[in-house]
Amino acid sequence: MLSDIKIGCSSTNTKYGKxxxxxxxxxxxxxxISGLFTSNKFKSxxxxxxxxxxxxxxxxxxxxxxxxxxxxxxxxxxxxxxxKRLINNISNLSGIEFNKILxxxxxxxxxxxxxxxxxxxxxxxxxxxxKNTWSDFAKAIMTTDTHxxxxxxxxxxxxxxxxxxxxxxxxGMIEPNMAxxxxxxxxxxxxxSIKLKKLHKKxxxxxxxVISIDGDQSPSDSTILVATGSVDIDIKRYExxxxxxxxxxxxxxxxKLVLDGEGATxxxxxxxxxxxxxxxxxxxxxxxxxxxxxxxxxYGEDPNWGRIISAAGNANVDEFDMxxxxxKIGKHLVLFKGNLSKSYSESKxxxxxxxxxxxxxxxxxxxxxSALIMTSDLTPDYISINSDYRS
Amino acid sequence: MLSDIKIGCSSTNTKYGKxxxxxxxxxxxxxxISGLFTSNKFKSxxxxxxxxxxxxxxxxxxxxxxxxxxxxxxxxxxxxxxxKRLINNISNLSGIEFNKILxxxxxxxxxxxxxxxxxxxxxxxxxxxxKNTWSDFAKAIMTTDTHxxxxxxxxxxxxxxxxxxxxxxxxGMIEPNMAxxxxxxxxxxxxxSIKLKKLHKKxxxxxxxVISIDGDQSPSDSTILVATGSVDIDIKRYExxxxxxxxxxxxxxxxKLVLDGEGATxxxxxxxxxxxxxxxxxxxxxxxxxxxxxxxxxYGEDPNWGRIISAAGNANVDEFDMxxxxxKIGKHLVLFKGNLSKSYSESKxxxxxxxxxxxxxxxxxxxxxSALIMTSDLTPDYISINSDYRS
Numbered sequence: 002m003l004s005d006i007k008i009g010c011s012s013t014n015t016k017y018g019k020x021x022x023x024x025x026x027x028x029x030x031x032x033x034i035s036g037l038f039t040s041n042k043f044k045s046x047x048x049x050x051x052x053x054x055x056x057x058x059x060x061x062x063x064x065x066x067x068x069x070x071x072x073x074x075x076x077x078x079x080x081x082x083x084x085k086r087l088i089n090n091i092s093n094l095s096g097i098e099f100n101k102i103l104x105x106x107x108x109x110x111x112x113x114x115x116x117x118x119x120x121x122x123x124x125x126x127x128x129x130x131x132k133n134t135w136s137d138f139a140k141a142i143m144t145t146d147t148h149x150x151x152x153x154x155x156x157x158x159x160x161x162x163x164x165x166x167x168x169x170x171x172x173g174m175i176e177p178n179m180a181x182x183x184x185x186x187x188x189x190x191x192x193x194s195i196k197l198k199k200l201h202k203k204x205x206x207x208x209x210x211v212i213s214i215d216g217d218q219s220p221s222d223s224t225i226l227v228a229t230g231s232v233d234i235d236i237k238r239y240e241x242x243x244x245x246x247x248x249x250x251x252x253x254x255x256x257k258l259v260l261d262g263e264g265a266t267x268x269x270x271x272x273x274x275x276x277x278x279x280x281x282x283x284x285x286x287x288x289x290x291x292x293x294x295x296x297x298x299x300y301g302e303d304p305n306w307g308r309i310i311s312a313a314g315n316a317n318v319d320e321f322d323m324x325x326x327x328x329k330i331g332k333h334l335v336l337f338k339g340n341l342s343k344s345y346s347e348s349k350x351x352x353x354x355x356x357x358x359x360x361x362x363x364x365x366x367x368x369x370x371s372a373l374i375m376t377s378d379l380t381p382d383y384i385s386i387n388s389d390y391r392s
Numbered sequence: 393m394l395s396d397i398k399i400g401c402s403s404t405n406t407k408y409g410k411x412x413x414x415x416x417x418x419x420x421x422x423x424x425i426s427g428l429f430t431s432n433k434f435k436s437x438x439x440x441x442x443x444x445x446x447x448x449x450x451x452x453x454x455x456x457x458x459x460x461x462x463x464x465x466x467x468x469x470x471x472x473x474x475x476k477r478l479i480n481n482i483s484n485l486s487g488i489e490f491n492k493i494l495x496x497x498x499x500x501x502x503x504x505x506x507x508x509x510x511x512x513x514x515x516x517x518x519x520x521x522x523k524n525t526w527s528d529f530a531k532a533i534m535t536t537d538t539h540x541x542x543x544x545x546x547x548x549x550x551x552x553x554x555x556x557x558x559x560x561x562x563x564g565m566i567e568p569n570m571a572x573x574x575x576x577x578x579x580x581x582x583x584x585s586i587k588l589k590k591l592h593k594k595x596x597x598x599x600x601x602v603i604s605i606d607g608d609q610s611p612s613d614s615t616i617l618v619a620t621g622s623v624d625i626d627i628k629r630y631e632x633x634x635x636x637x638x639x640x641x642x643x644x645x646x647x648k649l650v651l652d653g654e655g656a657t658x659x660x661x662x663x664x665x666x667x668x669x670x671x672x673x674x675x676x677x678x679x680x681x682x683x684x685x686x687x688x689x690x691y692g693e694d695p696n697w698g699r700i701i702s703a704a705g706n707a708n709v710d711e712f713d714m715x716x717x718x719x720k721i722g723k724h725l726v727l728f729k730g731n732l733s734k735s736y737s738e739s740k741x742x743x744x745x746x747x748x749x750x751x752x753x754x755x756x757x758x759x760x761x762s763a764l765i766m767t768s769d770l771t772p773d774y775i776s777i778n779s780d781y782r783s
Contacts, residue, residue, distance in 0.1 A: 043705025110698025307501025314434025388692030
C-alpha cells in the first residue's frame with residue numbers, strides 16, 4: 002500500500018506559468034527514508050539542510066517539499082535562511098516537526114528564492130494533500146524535462162505483493178558519483194533504516210551513478226528511497242530479489258533521464274572490460290562518454306570509431322594498449338587487437354548508429370572487470386537549450 | 393636567416409580538391425630539432441615513427457613531411473608500413489637519410505593513407521622545394537581550420553637580430569598535457585639540442601598545454617621546434633630573454649588555435665588561484681574549461697556564474713570551500729567569500745560576456761599558486777562540423 006502517502010501540488014504562477022511547480026509529499030510515521038546527495042563540493046542550500054536533517058532521528062510523520070524553477074544554489078547564507086523559513090512555515094501549518102521536513106529545489110543557480118510566490122504555493126500544497134496524484138508530483142518537479150518520468154513496478158513474493166514507484170527529473174548536469182538531479186523511489190515494503198540505506202546505495206551505484214549527460218554534476222542532485230513499512234516480507238531471505246527489483250526501477254529511471262538529456266536523440270551504452278582494475282575500466286568508459294567528438298558523431302549517426310578509441314586512449318590508463326584493443330559497435334567487431342576487422346564495413350557500423358540505442362563494447366585485456374556508462378548524444382538542441390539566457 | 397629552409401608543397405587533388413595538402417620542409421645540416429608528441433596512449437602511425445626517429449642521431453640534412461586530410465591513426469601495422477614507405481620514397485628521391493625524415497599526418501582517423509595520390513604529391517613537393525612560402529606551408533597543413541595560422545617575430549639583442557616563425561593548425565581535439573594538433577616553430581638561433589628541448593618544453597607547458605577546446609586529445613598531436621643555427625648569441629647570458637620571446641610566439645599560436653576552435657566565437661581565459669597545490673588549481677580551471685554548460689553559456693553571452701562555480705565544485709578538490717570562493721567576471725567581483733557581491737549586477741556580467749575574450753578569475757584561498765586554462769565556447773557550429781559524416 003503506497004496509498005497512505007499524501008501528495009499535494011501547486012503552482013507559483015511564475016517561471017512556468019500555470020504549470021505545477023511546487024509539491025509536498027507527506028509520509029506516515031512508520032516510513033523509513035534514505036537520502037543520497039550530490040558529491041559536488043558546492044552544495045545547494047536545500048542539500049545542506051537535508052544533510053543536516055539526516056543527522057537527526059527521522060521518527061514520526063515526515064514531509065518532502067520540492068520546488069522547481071529555482072535551485073536555491075550559490076545563494077550563500079540567505080539561501081539557507083530562506084529554505085529554513087519555508088520549512089518553518091510548513092511546519093507551523095502542518096504540525097510536522099521542523100526536523101522531519103526535507104527540502105529540495107531544482108532549477109536555475111545563483112538566484113534567491115522568490116519567497117512571495119513560494120510561501121502561498123506551499124500553503125496550497127498542504128491544502129491539496131491527498132488531492133494530487135503521482136503523475137502530478139512527477140510533473141511538478143520538472144524543469145527542462147520534455148516529459149515527466151515515472152516507473153511503476155509490482156512484485157509478488159509468495160502470497161505477498163509489494164509495489165515500487167519511482168519518479169525522477171533530469172536533465173543536464175548529470176554525471177556519475179551520485180547524480181540524478183532529483184529522484185524519489187517509494188516502496189511499501191518494511192525495511193529497517195540501515196538496510197534501506199545499503200539497498201539505496203547499491204541501486205544508485207548501478208543506475209544513476211553510471212549515467213553521464215554532460216560531465217557536470219549539479220549542486221542540487223538528490224535521490225530519496227522511502228520504505229513506507231506496510232508490507233512485511235522476510236527481508237533477509239529475499240534481499241537479493243528485492244535488490245534486483247529496486248535496481249530495475251532505478252535503471253529504468255536512469256535510462257529515461259538519459260533519453261531526455263537536454264536535446265538528446267540517442268542513448269549510448271559504453272561497456273569497457275578487461276583491465277585489471279574496475280576503476281580503470283570506468284575511467285575509459287567515462288572518457289568516451291564525455292567526449293564531445295564521440296557524442297556529436299552519435300548525433301550525426303557517423304560510426305566514427307577513430308574518435309571512440311582516441312577518447313579511450315585519452316583516459317590516461319597505463320595498461321591501455323592499442324594492440325590489445327577490441328572494439329564492437331552493436332554486434333559488429335570493428336577492431337581486433339588494434340587492427341581493422343575484415344568482416345567490418347562502414348555500412349554495418351552506420352546501421353548500428355542509426356538506432357536509438359547505440360551499444361559500444363571495448364575490451365582491453367583478459368580480466369573480468371567491466372564498467373558500464375550510459376550517455377546521450379550532443380546535439381544542436383543541447384546548445385540552444387543551454388545557451389538561451391538563463392535556462 | 394631562416395631563408396636557408398626550403399619549403400615545397402603540393403596537392404593530392406583528393407579530399408580538399410586543388411588546395412595544397414602536402415608539404416615538405418628541408419633543414420640544413422646545422423639545424424637542431426626538438427619534437428614533443430601527444431600523451432594519448434593511442435598514437436598515430438607517424439607519431440610512432442617520429443618517436444623512433446628521435447631515438448637516433450639527427451645530424452646532416454633533415455626533412456619534415458606533412459600531409460593533411462588523413463591522420464593515418466588507428467591503421468595498425470599497415471599504417472606504420474605506409475608511413476615508412478613514404479619516407480623511403482622521399483629518401484630515395486632527395487638523398488636524405490631515412491632516419492632524418494620526420495613524418496606528420498593530420499585529418500580523419502581510421503582510414504588507410506591513399507598511397508596512390510600521396511606518393512606523386514610528395515614527389516611534387518620535392519620538385520617544388522624552395523618554390524613555396526611559409527604561408528603556403530601554413531595553408532597546406534590545415535584541416536577544418538578556417539584560416540592558416542602564422543606568427544612572425546623578430547628580436548634584437550645588442551647588434552644581433554634573430555627571427556622566430558611559428559605555424560600551427562588546430563582545431564578540435566585540443567587538450568592540455570601536450571597538445572596542439574600540429575605546430576612548427578623555427579628560429580635562426582644557434583641552440584644546442586639539450587637546451588632546445590628544455591626551451592621547447594617550457595614554452596609548450598605555458599601555451600599549448602594550457603588550452604583545451606573539447607577535452608579530447610588527438611593521437612596525432614605534435615609540436616616541433618627547430619633552431620637552424622645561423623645566428624650565434626650567448627645563449628646562457630640571454631636564456632631568459634630567449635625563453636620569453638619563444639613563449640610569445642607559442643602563446644600567440646595557442647590563442648589563434650583557440651579562437652579557431654571548431655565553431656568557436658569566444659576565447660575564455662580561466663585563472664584559478666589560491667589553493668595550496670598548483671595541480672588542484674589546474675584541476676578546477678580545467679573542469680570549468682571543459683564544462684559544456686559553461687561553454688554554451690559563453691556562446692549565449694549569458695554570465696551564468698552559477699554554472700562556473702558548479703563546475704568548479706565538481707573538480708573534486710578537497711580544499712574547495714564555497715565560503716572561501718571569490719569570483720570575478722572581467723573586472724567585476726561577482727562572489728566574495730561565497731556571497732553575491734552587492735556591487736555586482738547582471739548587466740555588468742553580461743557586458744563582459746559580450747566581449748570576444750571572456751576573463752574569469754576564481755580565488756579559493758591564500759596561496760600564491762595559480763593556473764591558467766584557455767578554452768573556446770561551445771556552439772551550434774561545433775556540432776555541425778563534428779556531426780557531419782566523417783569530418
